[in-house]
Amino acid sequence: EKEMECIFWKIASKEAPAEIIYEDEEFAAFPDIHPRAPVHFLIIPKRHIVSLQEVTEHDTELMGKLLLVAQRVAKDKQLKGYRLQMAVGKEGGQEIDHMHLHLLTQ
Numbered sequence: 001e002k003e004m005e006c007i008f009w010k011i012a013s014k015e016a017p018a019e020i021i022y023e024d025e026e027f028a029a030f031p032d033i034h035p036r037a038p039v040h041f042l043i044i045p046k047r048h049i050v051s052l053q054e055v056t057e058h059d060t061e062l063m064g065k066l067l068l069v070a071q072r073v074a075k076d077k078q079l080k081g082y083r084l085q086m087a088v089g090k091e092g093g094q095e096i097d098h099m100h101l102h103l104l105t106q
Contacts, residue, residue: 008098012046022076026062027069029103037104039079043069049099052088070103079105 010016012028021041022029032040045062049055055063067084074082085102087094 006048006096006098008042008044008096008100009048012044022069022073024069026065029069029073032102037106039077039082039103039105041073041077041103043073043101043103044098050097051094051099052086055099066101070101073103081105 007016011018011020011030018028018030020028020030022043026046027043028046029041029043032042043066045066047062049059070082070084083104083106085104086100087102
């Protein structure tokens with residue numbers, strides 16, 4: 001299956017190494033290996049979702065929790081401010097086919 005080849009899915013299922021900075025049953029967060037800011041973390045759902053385009057109303061709770069995980073990571077790292085970014089699809093700049101939220105500082 002496609003998800004088996006996905007690096008983020010492998011990280012979420014512990015088949016690939018990453019410096020996990022936050023984890024619960026549904027999400028994992030880790031530093032971006034190609035940071036574009038002084039602080040640059042990625043937050044991913046453990047369930048394989050290719051992009052925001054695949055999310056449905058059934059994922060409303062998951063999407064809300066995604067933002068709460070971002071808030072928690074920012075608090076844990078004592079960030080005063082940050083921005084959240086999500087690329088959707090190749091045309092939108094998404095490089096990995098697994099939905100992920102970027103948490104960045106200026």
